[in-house]
Amino acid sequence: MKTTGKKSFSIHFWKSISSLIFQILLISLFIQTPASSQIEGRKTIKIPDILGYQTLKCDFHIHTVFSDGEVWPHVRAEEIWLEGLDAFSITDHIEYLPHKSDLQIDFNRSFELAEQRARELDLIIIKGAEITREMPPGHFNSLFLTDVSALDQPEVAQAFEASVQQEAFIFWNHPGWRQPNEVPIWYDEHTQLYQQKIMQGIEVVNYKSYYPLAFQWALEKKLTIICNSDIHSPIQMAYDLAHGEHRPMTLVFSSERSAAGIKAALINRRTVAYFNDLLIGEEKYLKALFEASVTVLNPEITFSQAKWQPLFIKNNSEIPFKLVRLSEPEPPFQSPPELTLEPERTMRFPVEGKTDGLTGDKTLTLKYRVENLLIAPEQGLPVEFKIKAIFE
């Protein structure tokens, strides 16, 4: 129940010392053994703030044993803290309660049990629930609730109404789930929820699935882009955090670090989905994230002979950017067909400038597309670097 600490503790110790002193020390050593069970600390998610907003890292879809999840609620606060997120919502199912023969069901209870730990850890916790119906309309999360039990209604319309009365923010969960080939279908019921402004957002990513069609709808219909883990198991059974994997999360660009700030940002669609190495969202946000993350260290390059010069690009974020050349630069320049900007690394790339007879300065414009920053389904963000090329 307690810890000893370093593994190799005893090893060196025992070597060369006489037995008597040994025993004395042995006792004094073990006397020192401190109590602790925390094995590691809170990570910092390295994604910059942009456009005057704080970039809050949020997961709005999480389960516990109070519906069909596998952990006690306060574990969810611990996980969120360790992984470096700012805000989360436990959204246990209203209508699906497989543990109800073991657990007294109180729809507000999982929030209560997680809330104290969340406060202690300075995390934002948002009361929520998952309305869980057959498709259509399927599953929806209601956030910013005050009383979850009011959503326990015979008819789905009543559940939505109870949500609206509590001024909830409501989004459609995993729209492709159990649809043929996981392709989402937009039913009349969704048109109705959309036109009544009940449904304000849509999960473009849920757990390990990305729905390009949901992304397209989000852009066309101005729905808020949402990206969640929908985690049921302990988080580390689903994501290899120790090797740098992260849960899917919604980046929320908020004017303050608070639930109110998040709610305002969600309503105003200031979000980006962060899924594996993909960022999915509107061009203005992806462009700002890229520019705040990436720096050309040598924006002036001198070409004195007909050869390659190195271009140094630093990526301060934890996201690897994968750039593909959109077009060859104009003569006399050549640049690589691909640039991969590893996270928290400075990369070096060869740039050619043929110097035959040239003198003076020229502007070299490098045009690339960032393949993993999606501004539309499978459409990468275009970016440019402008280099001052000096010929001697």
Add this chain to the structure above:
Amino acid sequence: MKTTGKKSFSIHFWKSISSLIFQILLISLFIQTPASSQIEGRKTIKIPDILGYQTLKCDFHIHTVFSDGEVWPHVRAEEIWLEGLDAFSITDHIEYLPHKSDLQIDFNRSFELAEQRARELDLIIIKGAEITREMPPGHFNSLFLTDVSALDQPEVAQAFEASVQQEAFIFWNHPGWRQPNEVPIWYDEHTQLYQQKIMQGIEVVNYKSYYPLAFQWALEKKLTIICNSDIHSPIQMAYDLAHGEHRPMTLVFSSERSAAGIKAALINRRTVAYFNDLLIGEEKYLKALFEASVTVLNPEITFSQAKWQPLFIKNNSEIPFKLVRLSEPEPPFQSPPELTLEPERTMRFPVEGKTDGLTGDKTLTLKYRVENLLIAPEQGLPVEFKIKAIFE
């Protein structure tokens, strides 16, 4: 001389294809998305069988939400499977039930909920419970129970009696817990339990603590050596499995892979504690484990000039063995003061044999002590390698 780069496979792909084909393919791609949530498979714990027994890897002290643990019971079966163990026991507290306002308490329920998953995964699950009293006598695990609820008694003596009636195997848990400086104290109550043969084993290791004094008692009093995780959280919040850490476990030398085999082995004290890189137990078992793991690849070495020759030693196990020289070999030989045998690696060490005027064969005996195989408190296992040295 050039790169393809498996990872960037898709990236290249999108580059050169016309938009139309692209869209068609895109759809077909996402159509294929299969359902799955399992992220990795079952590890094999690389520790050899010895002395005609199977070496079963067991954890006999585990909690769930049904006492003060943090996960639903079937999660424990999943964890045990992934980590490569053979057997486990869920041992929720009888007397400490912090979730009882939320959970209907049935003392047999956590076993029931884990049992089906355990069978499906071909794991041995043993019904158990933790008798949880103030010190003395402290906490005890009863294993191989048939009805846990019979242990819910006002007096601790009654709980032991109910265990004995069910022919349980009973051991003392974390004997140093909450004692001054974590040093265990043997009270009269323990003498009584010991003399009545109620207490048959003792945890020499619990969670992150090793109790040298408990080990000494186990050797002197012929108590079974036990090593458990006492895990409350999801396992990966306590152990960094992804980087090769493992939970504390009891190695049980069993004539068959069954609960009955384990029970017989426990009664006959055929166990070793496996904690971090330490093996703790009787010399006969540690010696057998070492010899079944380690091979000298070149037991004949030819010294033709006055110089070092390499000695190659292979370690097939997952345990790093840390050897310290007990004494210098006899002239004309010299050997390194330390040998570290990395897990699943062949190591090379320099051995010197001065050849001045020598011819013929000589036996080189290397005497070391394995610092992390403890045959008594802080006493490493002595080992010898015999090398045939040939002088030319």
Add this chain to the structure above:
Amino acid sequence: MKTTGKKSFSIHFWKSISSLIFQILLISLFIQTPASSQIEGRKTIKIPDILGYQTLKCDFHIHTVFSDGEVWPHVRAEEIWLEGLDAFSITDHIEYLPHKSDLQIDFNRSFELAEQRARELDLIIIKGAEITREMPPGHFNSLFLTDVSALDQPEVAQAFEASVQQEAFIFWNHPGWRQPNEVPIWYDEHTQLYQQKIMQGIEVVNYKSYYPLAFQWALEKKLTIICNSDIHSPIQMAYDLAHGEHRPMTLVFSSERSAAGIKAALINRRTVAYFNDLLIGEEKYLKALFEASVTVLNPEITFSQAKWQPLFIKNNSEIPFKLVRLSEPEPPFQSPPELTLEPERTMRFPVEGKTDGLTGDKTLTLKYRVENLLIAPEQGLPVEFKIKAIFE
């Protein structure tokens, strides 16, 4: 120049001990510090022997400072040993010697300098060289030479002739190198070398490039499939060995662990290319490697209700096998569209058998294709698992 060892050595030690004893111990401790510079041991490459042959792991294309490489020759032996390979050939360029103003050029010297270390480490070293000409015919490696300097000739034909006189085994290196889009071109010169049986093999993989067309030629023209690193830098600047990456290597199925055995195997085309997670070669070898690596642990499955049963498949090798379903099994069965067999893991997959009214046994045949075992360009190895399904 010497080592102290464990980092945390001092930390715990200093804590609670009086200054006097401390100083005494301090001295005795530092006295123990051993000398060593080797940081890790030799890995075992986990790929099974097949068809009565030993599977030798070989790299036949390696450079040193004696042509345009970056390390002293004996480093190559150390690298090969650490990585677990059995055999290698240093193949410095004959015609390209950028360090010749610093180094006295002796074409046999890099072999000499590596040979002693190779013997000490029980590695097979094969004398070789790279004939380095403009395309056509390009670059060729000659192996099993006795005198490299005889290949230093004005005309490429003379270099080939000198090789043939030494009974060399000759293969075409990186056939796509510097060709448009890296696609190899077969010139008349190659036809001539092929018809004269001078060219007996071809690099299907070189460094980070795989040439599908070269693979197709190898199959059609019965050329030996070769896969090499062509390493110039220290190996760990090119491959992340610490995270499990490996250099490209040729698996040679040899009747003995010797240069002669390798030569016979090369002549008889008993090879497979091992590149990242890909195995590339003839179906008979890939099938044997798969079958020697993979085991179904439960070849009999009982379906007692209409639900999924787990299928357990163990992969003993270090290669992850990626299987895609070729066709759905016959009713009443269903199996997953994909199976990924992680290296050295047991995986679990759901198999469905609808039991409506069924009793007795049925054979369930699972038909998959192993996507990363290529028996022809981009054609995976077909495999079948036969399961006895028992309905109760």
Add this chain to the structure above:
Amino acid sequence: MKTTGKKSFSIHFWKSISSLIFQILLISLFIQTPASSQIEGRKTIKIPDILGYQTLKCDFHIHTVFSDGEVWPHVRAEEIWLEGLDAFSITDHIEYLPHKSDLQIDFNRSFELAEQRARELDLIIIKGAEITREMPPGHFNSLFLTDVSALDQPEVAQAFEASVQQEAFIFWNHPGWRQPNEVPIWYDEHTQLYQQKIMQGIEVVNYKSYYPLAFQWALEKKLTIICNSDIHSPIQMAYDLAHGEHRPMTLVFSSERSAAGIKAALINRRTVAYFNDLLIGEEKYLKALFEASVTVLNPEITFSQAKWQPLFIKNNSEIPFKLVRLSEPEPPFQSPPELTLEPERTMRFPVEGKTDGLTGDKTLTLKYRVENLLIAPEQGLPVEFKIKAIFE
């Protein structure tokens, strides 16, 4: 709720497409293969600037094939760049030249060959050499030379004189090397070199050895503290960079990022040794490094009930700080006996403040010693945190 699995992207792809399109695409894919050989980028060493100086990371003791090293000189520049250092010196031996039968010896050549790459990579390269004599006086590095060959002299005194004439900075290398038990001995020769101000610094760390006595001498005699790799092999054969190990380096507190700035800092002893997790140096520098790295996130803590409150401490550096409590805080407070501040993590620790009858504010002073910041041999840096405790 479903998976896509980035990795298996290509796999899915091939499944559903007709063979014809497949072949066409296949060709286009392989056509795209780009050229690249750089596998990763430059790391940033996360150690803060202090006291108005830049913290430059330097290695002043490095070998190449031009003495007894194993790599070509430009490799050293590549290694330094990847690892994130700012400055290095190649210091090949003057008197020990094992490759001289193969290499034309020119003492300035290894610098020349590394210099171009160093400039290209924006690294500071300092011309140096190792005077290599029997003990006493042993080995010495001369830095900031203009002509290394002038040091090639019959007598060691002449070599020193040639160094002094070039205004070199000279330090004693690995003073414990080949001394009994690696304990350095200060000979008359050293007194002489010291009194003549020829020897200005001393290696407190060399390769894998730390010499506490050399550290003591440095403090007492005001010699500059130096810490170097003395690397002979490729760097990754000695240090597991991929898992976060780093070479020993000297942290130089310099007013500018230049060779001149480094020289001034060395002369003025503005250095700290950085070896594994140890920082070794004068208290003023270690204190500044600690304070610039570590922040208490909640310097005000409210105790409203008699229980533990969390203290959050953030470590922005890459160095794990290991703190041991110097004394218990005054009543009513208790704090943990140890605090480990993991690199780039926020840690949480329990702090107890018994609230019986207390109101108002109190100052809680936490007194610890940082075990791995050595301000004298085996003496950790004392640090204090002041917390405002508010009782309600």
